[in-house]
Each structure stands twice: as C-alpha cells, then as structure tokens.
Amino acid sequence: VHVFAIVPANAAQIARIHQRAARRRDVIALAGGLPCDELFPRIALAAAFARTSADEEALQYGWPEGMRALRAWIAERLAARGIAVAAEHVIVTAGAQQALALVAGALDVDRIAVGDATYPAALAAFARSGITAVTTGAPVRYVIAGVGNPHGVDVCDRSALDGEVVIDEAYTELRFDGRDDRLVPHDSERTWRIGTLSKTLCPGLRIGWLVPPPRHHARVVADKQAADLQTCSVAQSAAIRLLATIDYDALIARARSHYAARADRLATALRRACPELRFRDPEGGFSIWVETDETGDDVALLEAAIAAGVSLDPGCTFRCDGATSHVAFRLSYSHAAMCDLDEGPRRLARALAAWRRGPRPS
Amino acid sequence: VHVFAIVPANAAQIARIHQRAARRRDVIALAGGLPCDELFPRIALAAAFARTSADEEALQYGWPEGMRALRAWIAERLAARGIAVAAEHVIVTAGAQQALALVAGALDVDRIAVGDATYPAALAAFARSGITAVTTGAPVRYVIAGVGNPHGVDVCDRSALDGEVVIDEAYTELRFDGRDDRLVPHDSERTWRIGTLSKTLCPGLRIGWLVPPPRHHARVVADKQAADLQTCSVAQSAAIRLLATIDYDALIARARSHYAARADRLATALRRACPELRFRDPEGGFSIWVETDETGDDVALLEAAIAAGVSLDPGCTFRCDGATSHVAFRLSYSHAAMCDLDEGPRRLARALAAWRRGPRPS
Numbered sequence: 001v002h003v004f005a006i007v008p009a010n011a012a013q014i015a016r017i018h019q020r021a022a023r024r025r026d027v028i029a030l031a032g033g034l035p036c037d038e039l040f041p042r043i044a045l046a047a048a049f050a051r052t053s054a055d056e057e058a059l060q061y062g063w064p065e066g067m068r069a070l071r072a073w074i075a076e077r078l079a080a081r082g083i084a085v086a087a088e089h090v091i092v093t094a095g096a097q098q099a100l101a102l103v104a105g106a107l108d109v110d111r112i113a114v115g116d117a118t119y120p121a122a123l124a125a126f127a128r129s130g131i132t133a134v135t136t137g138a139p140v141r142y143v144i145a146g147v148g149n150p151h152g153v154d155v156c157d158r159s160a161l162d163g164e165v166v167i168d169e170a171y172t173e174l175r176f177d178g179r180d181d182r183l184v185p186h187d188s189e190r191t192w193r194i195g196t197l198s199k200t201l202c203p204g205l206r207i208g209w210l211v212p213p214p215r216h217h218a219r220v221v222a223d224k225q226a227a228d229l230q231t232c233s234v235a236q237s238a239a240i241r242l243l244a245t246i247d248y249d250a251l252i253a254r255a256r257s258h259y260a261a262r263a264d265r266l267a268t269a270l271r272r273a274c275p276e277l278r279f280r281d282p283e284g285g286f287s288i289w290v291e292t293d294e295t296g297d298d299v300a301l302l303e304a305a306i307a308a309g310v311s312l313d314p315g316c317t318f319r320c321d322g323a324t325s326h327v328a329f330r331l332s333y334s335h336a337a338m339c340d341l342d343e344g345p346r347r348l349a350r351a352l353a354a355w356r357r358g359p360r361p362s
Numbered sequence: 363v364h365v366f367a368i369v370p371a372n373a374a375q376i377a378r379i380h381q382r383a384a385r386r387r388d389v390i391a392l393a394g395g396l397p398c399d400e401l402f403p404r405i406a407l408a409a410a411f412a413r414t415s416a417d418e419e420a421l422q423y424g425w426p427e428g429m430r431a432l433r434a435w436i437a438e439r440l441a442a443r444g445i446a447v448a449a450e451h452v453i454v455t456a457g458a459q460q461a462l463a464l465v466a467g468a469l470d471v472d473r474i475a476v477g478d479a480t481y482p483a484a485l486a487a488f489a490r491s492g493i494t495a496v497t498t499g500a501p502v503r504y505v506i507a508g509v510g511n512p513h514g515v516d517v518c519d520r521s522a523l524d525g526e527v528v529i530d531e532a533y534t535e536l537r538f539d540g541r542d543d544r545l546v547p548h549d550s551e552r553t554w555r556i557g558t559l560s561k562t563l564c565p566g567l568r569i570g571w572l573v574p575p576p577r578h579h580a581r582v583v584a585d586k587q588a589a590d591l592q593t594c595s596v597a598q599s600a601a602i603r604l605l606a607t608i609d610y611d612a613l614i615a616r617a618r619s620h621y622a623a624r625a626d627r628l629a630t631a632l633r634r635a636c637p638e639l640r641f642r643d644p645e646g647g648f649s650i651w652v653e654t655d656e657t658g659d660d661v662a663l664l665e666a667a668i669a670a671g672v673s674l675d676p677g678c679t680f681r682c683d684g685a686t687s688h689v690a691f692r693l694s695y696s697h698a699a700m701c702d703l704d705e706g707p708r709r710l711a712r713a714l715a716a717w718r719r720g721p722r723p724s
Contacts, residue, residue: 012580019425034423046415049596052566053408059566061396063381094456094590101589105490124588128467204414204421204595218374226486227463228456232594233566234411 010299011124014317017299021306028344030266031311033149033286034335039255040202041246048241049234058237064225066092066209067233069240074195074209077248083186083193089217091210091224092231095203096170096196097121099210102227103166103192104129106212106220111138112166117289117318117328118142119149122168133320140164145183147171150289150318150330152263152282154182166192170199173252175284176260189213197239199286200252205235259286259334265341266333273345274352286334291315292327294356301327301355308351310344372661373486376679379661383668390706392628393673395511395648396697401617402564403608410603411596420599426587428454428571429598435605436557436571445548445555451579453572453586454593457565458532458558459483461572464589465528465554466491468574468582473500474528479651479680479690480504481511484530495682502526507545509533512651512680512692514625514644516544528554532561535614537646538622551575559601561648562614567597621648621696627703628695635707636714648696653677654689656718663689663717670713672706 021027052058057067065071068087075087093099104125112126114133122142126133133142141160145167148155154175161183172180172195186193196208212220224230263282270277270288279290298314305312315328331348333341383389414420419429427433430449437449455461466487474488476495484504488495495504503522507529510517516537523545534542534557548555558570574582586592625644632639632650641652660676667674677690693710695703 012584015584032423037418037422040415040421042415042421045421046412049411049414049600050408052411053402053404056399057566059402059404059407059564060399061394061560061565094594097588098590121588121591124584128585128588198423202421203423204419204599206590206592206594206596222374222377222486223490226459226483226490227589228460228568229483230568232456232568232597234568234600235594235596237566238411238596 011120011317014299014302014314017302017306018311021311026309027306028310028340028347029336030331030333030344031313032335033313033330033332035199035203035286036258036334039251039258041242041251044242044246045202045238047245048238051241052234052237055237058234060233062230062233062236064230065221066090066231067236067240070207070236071209073240073243078186078193078211081180085186085188085193085211089188089211089214091212091217091220092236093208093210093224094228094231095198095206096168096194096208097125098224098227099194099208100125100166100168101128102210102220102223103194103212104131105223106216107131107140109139113138113141113160114320115143115148115155117150117315118320119144119168120317123320135320136160140166142166142168143183144168144170145172146175146180147282147284149285150287150313151280152285152287152289153280154283156183164190164192167194169193169195171285174199174256174259174286176256176263177283178253178256189215200248200255201239201242205239206232207235207239256284259284262333262338262341263288265338266331266345269342269345270331270348273349287330287332290329290331294327295325296327296355298327298329300359301329301351304355305348305351308347308354310347310351312348373482373679376661376664376676379664379668380673383673388671389668390672390702390709391698392693392695392706393675394697395675395692395694397561397565397648398620398696401613401620403604403613406604406608407564407600410600410607413603414596414599417599420596422595424592424595424598426592427583428452428593429595429602431602432569432598433571435602440548440555440573443542447548447550447555447573451550451573451576453574453579453582454598455570455572455586456590456593457560457568458530458556458570459487460586460589461556461570462487462528462530463490464572464582464585465556465574466493467585468578469493469502471501475500475503475522476682477505477510477517479512479677480682481506481530482679485682497682498522502528504528504530505545506530506532507534508537508542509644509646511647512649512675513642514647514649514651515642516645518545526552526554529556531555531557533647536561536618536621536648538618538625539645540615540618551577562610562617563601563604567601568594569597569601618646621646624695624700624703625650627700628693628707631704631707632693632710635711649692649694652691652693656689657687658689658717660689660691662721663691663713666717667710667713670709670716672709672713674710
C-alpha cells in the first residue's frame with residue numbers, strides 16, 4: 001500500500017480554516033460551492049421520503065449498480081441530450097465524487113490531463129489512485145463539461161478531446177444559456193461520463209452516476225461493491241419517486257435564472273470593489289474564478305479574508321501541482337444571501353489590502 | 363495504477379448466478395445474508411424520513427466525518443459497552459463496507475491475517491488496496507467480533523490479538539446470548555473499530571462507522587472525502603431522529619430472539635435432511651457455515667442447488683485464496699420465510715446428491 005500525497009500539501013490546514021470560519025455567523029461564505037437551499041424542492045422531497053419506508057427495496061440491501069428505475073431515468077435524461085447509453089451501462093454512485101474515485105481506480109494510466117485549474121476533490125481522487133494530474137500531455141483528459149469549475153465558463157479545448165476522456169457533467173445543465181449539447185456525440189469506447197443530482201436537486205441525497213466504457217462496466221461494478229456495496233437505497237428510492245413527480249426541467253430552468261442573477265450581482269460588486277482583479281463573467285454554475293498578477297501565499301490571503309469577514313477558496317487547491325505561481329481564488333455566489341454578494345467584495349478589498357501589506361507583527 | 367485480482371477469480375460469475383436466482387420466486391434464498399425485513403422499524407422510519415426535508419443539514423453538503431449528533435450517539439453506544447472513544451474520532455461511513463475500504467487504503471502493510479474464512483467483501487476491499495489476505499502470520503489481523511461471518515460462532519483467537527487489529531462489529535450485538543463485551547478493552551493505538559446499523563436497523567440507510575487509531579484520523583477523513591465527500595446527509599439525519607425516538611436495545615433484543623429461532627429451525631432441518639454435513643449451531647448473526655470432507659467445484663454445487671430450488675453462498679468466496687481444498691458453503695436463515703427453512707435443506711440434499719453424481723451429459 002502506497003501513501004500518496006494529499007494535493008495540495010496544505011489541504012488539511014485549509015479544511016481546518018474553513019471549518020472554523022463556517023461556525024462564524026459574521027463571515028460571509030463565498031467559499032464552498034454549495035447549491036442554494038431555497039431551490040431544494042422540499043415539499044416534493046418530503047412526500048418522496050415519507051413513502052420510502054413502505055418500499056421494501058428502500059430499506060434492504062440492493063445490487064451494486066443501483067436501482068433499475070433510477071438507471072433508466074439517467075439513461076433517458078442522457079438520451080434526451082443526444083447521448084445514447086443503455087441503462088445497463090449506468091452505475092448509480094454516491095454523488096459524482098464516488099464516480100471520480102471509481103474512474104481513478106479503474107484507469108490504467110499514471111497521468112491525467114486536467115487543465116490549468118480544476119475541482120480539488122477530483123485531484124484528491126486521482127492522487128489516491130496514484131495518478132499524477134498534469135496540465136496537459138497525458139493519455140486521458142478530465143474535463144468539466146459546459147461550465148468549468150472553478151472557472152465558471154466553458155474552458156474545454158475540444159481539439160484536445162481525441163483520446164480517452166472523463167467528462168464530468170456536474171454543472172452541464174446549469175449553463176445560463178441552457179446549452180447542454182457542447183460535448184456530444186458520445187463515443188462510448190473512450191468516454192467515462194459522470195453526472196449528479198447534487199447541483200440541481202440536492203446534495204444531501206448523494207446520488208450521482210458513472211457511465212464507463214462498456215468494456216470496463218463489470219470491473220467498475222465490482223469496485224463499487226468493494227467500496228460501499230451500493231448507493232443508499234433510501235436515497236435512490238426517494239429520488240425515483242421524486243423524479244417521477246416533479247418537473248425536473250422546470251426546476252433546472254428556475255435554478256439557471258436564480259444563479260444567473262446572483263452571478264451578475266457578485267460580478268458587478270466585485271468589479272466595483274476590486275477593479276484590479278481579473279475574471280470572466282460566469283456562463284453558468286456557482287462561481288467566479290479570480291486571477292491576479294500577484295505572487296504570494298494564498299492561504300495567508302484566505303486567513304486575511306476571514307479576518308475581514310469573508311471566505312474564499314484559495315487557488316492552490318485547484319492546481320494540480322498545488323502551485324501559486326500567481327495568486328488566484330474562487331468566489332461562489334451560489335449559497336450566500338443576495339445582499340452579502342454586495343458586501344462580500346468590499347470585505348475582500350480590505351482583505352487584499354491587508355494581505356498585500358504582509359503579516360503584521362504579532 | 364495497478365489492477366489487482368478480484369477475489370475469487372470467479373466472483374463475477376457467482377454474482378451473475380445469484381442475480382439470476384434472485385429473480386426466481388421458486389428459489390429459496392439461503393444466500394446473501396440479508397436482515398429480515400419484518401424487523402425494520404417502518405413506522406418510526408417513516409416519521410424520521412418525513413422530517414428530513416425540513417432539516418437544512420439533511421439536504422445540503424456536510425463535513426466528511428459525518429454529523430456530530432450521530433458521531434456522539436456512536437461514541438455513547440461504544441462507551442456503554444466499555445469502549446472509550448471520543449466522538450471526534452468517529453467517522454460516519456457508507457456502511458461497514460466503506461469503513462473496510464478506508465482501513466484497507468490507510469493500512470501501510472502488504473498482508474493481513476483473516477483466518478480460515480471471512481466476509482467476501484472485506485477480501486475484495488483488501489485486494490483493491492494491494493493487501494494480500496492470508497490465513498495467519500501478518501502484521502495486522504482482521505476479526506469479525508463476537509460472531510464470525512460466515513461461521514455464525516465466535517472464532518476469534520484472543521491470543522492472536524496482540525498486534526494491530528481491525529475489529530468488525532457488524533454482528534457483535536446480535537449474539538443470541540447478548541454478550542457483546544468479548545473484545546474489549548479497546549487499545550486505541552492499534553485498533554481500527556468498525557460498526558454498522560445495517561444488521562440491526564436497516565441496510566438501506568447505508569450508515570456505518572469507523573474509529574481509526576487517532577493518529578490516522580485526519581488522513582482517513584481526507585480519504586473519505588476523496589471517496590464520496592460524505593455519507594448521505596438524508597440518511598444521517600433520519601438515523602439521528604430515529605435513534606433518539608426508538609428503544610434501540612429493545613429492537614436488538616427482538617432481533618436476537620427472532621434470529622435465534624430461525625437459526626434453530628434451519629439447524630434442525632439441516633441435521634435431518636443432510637446428516638453427513640458438519641456445522642456448529644450458530645451463536646448469533648445470520649448464518650450457518652457448513653463444511654464437508656468432499657472436494658470439487660463449489661460453483662457447480664451452487665448451480666446444482668439453484669437447479670434444485672435453493673441458493674447458498676459457495677465457500678470459495680470466503681477464502682482468502684479462493685481455494686476449495688474442501689467444499690464448504692454458507693446458509694443464511696436471516697431472510698427466508700420460516701417454512702422455507704424446513705424445505706431449503708431438503709432441496710439442498712437433492713442438490714448435493716446431483717452434484718456428487720457430477721455433470722450430466724447435456
């Protein structure tokens with residue numbers, strides 16, 4: 001058993017800082033990338049949960065690949081977007097994160113290309129399977145389709161997608177323009193496709209999916225079984241009921257306009273409070289990726305931000321080498337109160353000024 | 363990335379046979395080791411699930427180590443059995459299986475001692491982390507405390523527990539004599555303790571736990587986060603409510619007498635129908651481990667059994683080397699109807715006779 005590096009080396013330190021900040025009501029949370037609680041379909045969820053205890057399947061052990069009705073819904077949803085996969089090839093996972101961990105365990109490569117910045121927990125999953133994430137030049141590529149995380153815009157270079165590819169569709173349906181067709185057609189022989197209900201429905205269910213190339217299906221199902229036997233039956237059963245009763249497209253349309261308004265609000269406030277920062281207006285998803293030409297310790301920037309009453313996700317956590325060649329950070333508009341999206345950037349401006357002055361003698 | 367062998371090599375074949383058999387109403391299921399549906403506290407579960415949609419925490423992302431109230435309940439439950447662990451050291455997992463996978467990922471050894479036969483999915487978890495399971499003579503030992511699986515009796519050699527030990531308490535509280543103190547005291551420096559609600563409450567929740575040695579805690583939490591971010595919030599929230607309202611000790615007492623009656627019924631029927639088989643009367647848990655002095659292909663025995671209308675778990679799946687030096691199998695009395703516990707062994711006798719005759723010309 002090899003102990004692989006945790007990426008970045010200071011991940012545990014950053015996690016501790018975030019946990020402390022999360023307990024403080026006076027810190028505006030622009031860290032984390034949580035979906036907005038107001039969008040969860042609570043009444044429909046209550047009805048779905050209430051009925052799970054009458055469902056024999058919901059309380060008992062199930063098969064590792066997940067419930068048939070849920071796999072069928074996933075396959076149909078993909079088919080509606082022009083992606084032809086059979087329900088037999090879909091594996092229900094404990095969120096998209098477990099799908100990433102399963103892909104990492106099944107890929108027979110030692111490097112994966114991830115671009116300049118990407119989802120930190122994907123880097124963690126790759127590292128644990130001994131796969132080195134690199135910015136470019138690897139036999140497999142990991143892409144977050146439609147809306148990059150942390151970028152908030154589509155950063156996928158389609159010309160680089162001619163090899164094996166892991167397509168993470170966590171935010172694909174949350175493009176503000178509704179264009180979710182940007183990476184089809186689906187080449188089943190070389191595509192690992194990952195999706196989730198966490199961003200559109202609610203993360204607490206922990207329902208995601210993985211569609212591996214069919215030749216890898218049996219092996220991945222066995223890996224899934226070794227990992228946790230099966231995805232939570234109660235959650236699967238509730239999701240099946242819920243998806244049969246709600247208008248999922250309407251839910252997504254509402255989420256798009258909700259997040260688009262927040263993205264606009266944060267971008268406007270940020271441009272006003274911190275005119276020196278570089279960022280692109282989000283095309284979807286939950287966050288803005290801010291880049292600077294400055295160098296320095298971005299964990300110190302996180303600490304300065306929290307001292308000023310606002311949290312952020314430091315750029316090093318998104319880099320495959322944990323590097324801070326230039327300081328960057330992610331700001332999430334998805335979960336904060338609307339008024340906090342105005343105040344957050346003002347606090348950030350003070351934090352940046354303090355951070356630029358460097359540590360005060362203590 | 364190394365592709366480790368699936369243990370045993372024919373696991374996928376056996377899984378396919380079981381999946382086909384599970385769809386047949388005419389096959390008495392003595393395979394699988396499922397808890398009895400009649401024991402699930404459905405009314406209390408319904409009430410607990412119904413309230414999760416009003417709980418902000420139940421629908422949103424949470425911390426990887428799990429909800430504080432659930433970790434506190436687990437620590438208190440262990441404390442009541444004389445095992446002193448702090449709630450901060452408990453990690454809520456997606457069932458005991460994920461706890462096993464996390465232990466396998468964190469152990470810095472290449473061999474683990476598991477005894478003559480053990481839980482197949484533990485073997486799968488160890489294999490995936492590159493750890494070779496051996497019957498004896500390894501720096502770490504895996505034990506299923508109180509009631510061995512598949513043995514149905516306590517097979518733990520206490521004199522062999524002087525090194526690092528992984529204690530799986532899946533069935534500990536389901537000893538028919540109620541003695542759950544057999545492996546304390548807890549030496550926190552060298553003990554990885556695993557438990558679950560799956561056998562006592564219901565498996566569909568997928569709630570288990572791991573208490574690693576405190577020095578490994580931070581690393582295991584990071585591994586858990588990389589594996590699936592966190593255990594299903596809805597299930598955690600429901601479990602917290604449920605455990606606060608039901609009499610868990612009464613639930614377990616009822617389960618013990620329920621399973622004890624079934625164990626007795628199956629053992630009696632088995633002795634009558636197949637007097638040549640060797641087994642010990644269960645002391646707890648869900649199953650009887652049957653050994654023979656015969657050699658042969660135990661997957662062929664499984665197929666003969668299903669042809670005769672009864673399923674079983676072939677012994678090779680429980681052996682660390684997949685070996686069938688002598689044929690053995692597990693019969694579970696936990697989930698079959700009471701009357702089927704009489705008929706199952708009669709069908710098994712016919713299956714054994716057919717299997718001993720060998721394959722018929724087709």
